[in-house]
Amino acid sequence: MKIFNFSKEHGKQITKFNSDFVMSRIIQTEKPAHIGSMYLEENGIIGFHQAVVPQLLLIVNGEGFVRGNEEEYIKVQSGDAIFWEKGEWHETKTDTGLIAIVIESETLKPSTFMPLK
Known part of the structure; x- marks a missing residue:
């Protein structure tokens, strides 16, 4: 298990096309990817299991x-x-609840874009 960080502090200011925002790059896949949202309520759990393919879980809230x-x-x-x-x-x-995005693909290399925490 490795924990990376995709917070604003690790992003890049984008001004092209008269834009004004920060983008934190996360992943680029070479093969198809499954991307989904996961909503864990208070005391929610994703049970102990083996990853079927490489898996990246992004905590977006909570x-x-x-x-x-x-x-x-x-x-x-x-x-x-x-x-x-x-x-x-x-x-x-989680004790209090969380929302996450999950990305699953055969060729995930998160260290390409994100620093380790």
Whole structure:
């Protein structure tokens, strides 16, 4: 398990086309990708299981705890991106609720765009 950061502080100011915003790049895929939203309510959990393909979980709202093969949980919050390799055991849970985007694809390399936390 690796934890990256995609918060505003790691983004780039975009001014092209008379724009004014910050973009934090996350991922580029070479093969098809599945992208979905996950909504965990208070005391919600994504149970302990193996990743079928490399998986990137982007916390966009709220906070929770993640773990890989180890039994120790690590606190995560909005702006954190958790990466699990194919076959890696993992779990996500929250006491207060969280919203996340999940990206699954055979060729995910989040270190290309995001710094480790």
